Amino acid sequence: MNILMKAALVAGLAVSATAATAQVKIGALYPFSGGLALLGDESFRGLELATEERNAKGGLNGKALQIVKGDAVDPNQAVGEARRLTSVEKVSVVFGTYSSSLSIAATQVTELAGVPYFELGAISDPITERGFKNLYRSNPTARDFAASMVDSIGEAIAPALGVDAKSLKVAIIHEDSLYGQTVAGYQTARAKEKGVTIVETLPYSAKSVDLTPVILRLKSANIDVVLQTSYQNDTVLFFRQAKEQGFKPKAVMGAGGGYSLRETAQAVGYENIEGALNVDFTQYKTNAAAAPGIADFVAKYKAKYGTDPRSGHSLANYVGANLFFDAMASAKDLAPAAIRESVMKIDLPVGSTASGWGAKFNEAGQNTRVSPFIMQWQGGELVTVFPPKAAVVKMKTGLGTN
Amino acid sequence: MDVFIQLIVNGIMLGSMYAIISVGLTLIFGVVRVVNFAHGELLMVGMYAVYLLFAKFGLHPYASAVPVVILLFCLGMAIQRFIIQPLLNADEHIQIFATVGLSTALVNLALMLFGADLYSVSAPDVRRSVTFAGNTVLVGQLVMLGASILLVGGLHAFMQTTALGRAIRATAQNRNAALLMGVRVDRIYLVSFGLGAACVGLASALVSPLFPATPTVGTYFVLTAFVVVVLGGMRSMYGAFAGAMIIGLVDSLSAYYIAPDLKEVVYFAIFILILIFKPTGLFGFGRGTE
Incomplete structure (x- = not known):
């Protein structure tokens, strides 16, 4: 018994050690509990789908993406979880957030820590008007x-x-x-x-x-x-x-x-x-002519979660996550400067993603080719x-x- | 002119809703002398109970008044017995924080059980609008007006004519004297808190068809309820009713003629003026009886 347990432990350690070398940790900061949980979770599903899809295709240049969740119920907790993700979990990048007040709080931490933050769903304009260097937003604003x-x-x-x-x-x-x-x-x-x-x-x-x-x-x-x-x-x-x-x-x-x-x-x-x-944000009942791949997304969503998407948030997060995964894959490494260079090179015309959005980021990190339907x-x-x-x-x- | 009359009608209807919600608070404050900050959350609990009875058993919101009144009577007694009673001789601030804590706990319990979404009972008969002389009211609002008059009148009669009512009034006037006269003050407190909560139960059955239930629905009403109670002179049922009507009318008229977002400013200004010139409220019993 004892020997078996030790063997299992050693084997387990060995597995996690080899896995760790071929993984990229990404933070997922959303309100998973509390009053914002419903749409926070809906937003996260988009990131989760994009991550699984990417891993099934061989991950990020051969490295598997591993999501580390952070539960941000309110701005205080957003700050705490952002600290944990950046300093304890040592994630390479953070994705979030659904709510603007949570995003404003969490991005202050990641900016100081020099960790790139990809905002996929919060709409308040000031988020990208604070002169941050490691903050990018894929979605349209207020x-x-x-x-x-x-x-x-x-x-x-x-x-x-x-x-x-x-x-x-x-x-x-x-x-x-x-x-x-x-x-x-x-x-x-x-x-x-x-x-x-x-x-x-x-x-x-x-x-x-x-x-x-x-x-x-x-x-x-x-x-x-x-x-x-x-x-x-x-x-x-x-x-x-x-x-x-x-x-x-x-x-x-x-x-x-x-x-x-x-x-x-x-x-x-x-x-x-x-x-x-x-x-x-683009809802899932949208013409595929303007949003190529939307039917595919809905099918994948249904296959995984067993229901229709509950709102457009999952789609917005899915599209945004894919944009930034592409940028991370083409960056020469995952250092903030390399990621910034790579994000700035993104150039997609309007109507080329599953949400119908294009992508071209300005100096502030805001996607300028987005408009809500x-x-x-x-x-x-x-x-x-x-x-x-x-x-x-x-x-x-x-x-x-x- | 047409709009003016419609606004007056609307204000009276709004006032009756405030009245029916505030009566219980007046009772609890007047007798137990506890400022119950969880009052709005009692309304919220009642509204979820009405919703559940509607969704699970198809009970009409008005029919659910009976079980919900009983439920809230028991809940009120439990709050008094297990939260207020142990703190009865403690500092007032401690009692206030206990009710604030209860309020937070109930809101978060509702968030856990029901989530942040709103739940609405459908009662088309109650939401039907009636038009007379070009003015529109809902059946449910008329029912609320009738019920609030009956409730205030009924409670007043109960307080004046029954032995229990007299005992409650005696306890409200002077706790120690009542105790010396052989009134079992603890029980009176239990019953009073229960009755106050039961009034909220009735209110929730009447409000539910007009207003969807959310975990924070209580906060929409509770501040107004406090204003109504203080305006009415804290312990007076008729005072609370009159206070509610005043707030309802001010609310309706100032939102139209001044601005919808400034109506609170207007009625709090009136509230402060009344407190300056008549600190015991419009129907108070004089200095020192608060």
């Missing part, structure tokens, strides 16, 4: 979201209604925390550039238990298009109370957040959310409707089925 929303009024909504975009009365309503304030600020600036008329801008607390006054103001101003930046609860409240007050704008568009979640649609009722537009709730599904190449169905106007 400014891109706001620009897409405002631009779509002229490019998609007005043509669908058969009117001039200048004649549409637009209102911005948003929850008044950092998220809503930021997106609304970018929307206002973009609207000024594009000559879109914003008639009302109404901030409200996401903890409001009553949005009727907001809706009555929109109603008395005869608003045609509502742009809302919201979480889940206030989205539900807005749709329910708009229906109750008989407010029927020609179009309502959300900035991701509460608009992207199936639970929101269920709580509002599919018949009431029908026609609501939404800007977000416009989706719409139709028949209980969130389907891509704009731009036309990415659309799977035609965009509808109006709100609700009745």
Whole structure:
């Protein structure tokens, strides 16, 4: 018994020793528990799929990728886990993060430690505006979201209604925390550039238990298009109370957040959310002509997890992870300077990845060839409707089925 | 003008929701003299219970009021017995932190069990809107208004006419004197906390069809509930009702005429003014009785 155990131990040590020489450790920093866990885990699945796929093809230049998970529930823990990943686990690079506040906290640690950080899903602009040298972001930012929303009024909504975009009365309503304030600020600036008329801008607390006054103001101003930046609860409240007050704008568009979640649609009722537009990361119901490889991704996802993707986060993380794996593979070594050089050489046209994004990084580390698509709730599904190449169905106007 | 009347109607409906949520807090504060920071979380527990009864047994939210009221009565008694009672003679701050701790624990328990997503009961009959003279209200809101009036009136009658009610009032007025008169104060506390929680149980059955349940739903209401209770003079049921109506109306009107994100500023300004000029609240019993 004793001898057997010792033998097993020695064998085990030997295996792990040989494996260690042919491995590249990568950190995966996401909220795996707590309130953000659902979409944190969904984001991680994209990285996990990309890693397994890469390992099945022989890994990174013959070395297997090994994921070391870090659970970041809040900014404090993000800092702690980033320290552990960089100093104890000694990972070569870190991937993350889904949430912007977690990303801002964790990247401060990795930047100081000189470990490259690949952000695959957090949208807050300031993340890449702090002059960091070892931080790269593959996904679009809040400014891109706001620009897409405002631009779509002229490019998609007005043509669908058969009117001039200048004649549409637009209102911005948003929850008044950092998220809503930021997106609304970018929307206002973009609207000024594009000559879109914003008639009302109404901030409200996401903890409001009553949005009727907001809706009555929109109603008395005869608003045609509502742009809302919201979480889940206030989205539900807005749709329910708009229906109750008989407010029927020609179009309502959300900035991701509460608009992207199936639970929101269920709580509002599919018949009431029908026609609501939404800007977000590419969802899996997107035309493969604009997003080559998306069907392949969905098939792989289903094979591994047994369900359809729960949101577009896994796809965004999958695409981003693959971009950076390619950059790591073509770098001469995994030193930060070599990785930076390699990332800066990435040059993919828009529409060449499974999320429809291209890739070209600026000095700040931000991918400049990304823009979110416009989706719409139709028949209980969130389907891509704009731009036309990415659309799977035609965009509808109006709100609700009745 | 049309909008103005709709806003008034809306404010009254909002006020009745605040009233029905705040009544239990008034009772607990008035009798047990504990500032219950877990009040919002009791509402959250009630709303999840209503959701579970709806999802597992198809029970209408109004029908689930009975089991949920009983459940929360027991939960309230348990909180009093195992958390508040051992701290009854401790410093007030310690009691407050115990309820804050309970609140955090309940929110995280809900996060663990249900996740951060929202759960909604579907009750189309309750969410049906009724229109009169161009103004819209929901059936559920009218029910809430009726229920809050009945609850406040019923509790008042209970306090005035029954022996238990008298004992509760005696304990609220002076704990030691009541003890000397042979009132079993510990039991009165148990029952009062239970009753306060049971009121929240009723509130959760009425609020559920209008508002989805999330782990943090309690925090949406609890601050307003405290304002309502203090405004009403801490111990007065009618005061709480009047306070709730005032907040509801201010909420509705200021959100429209000033700005939706400034409505809290407006009602807290009014709140502070009232406290400056009438520190015991609108219906308080005079200095020293808080």
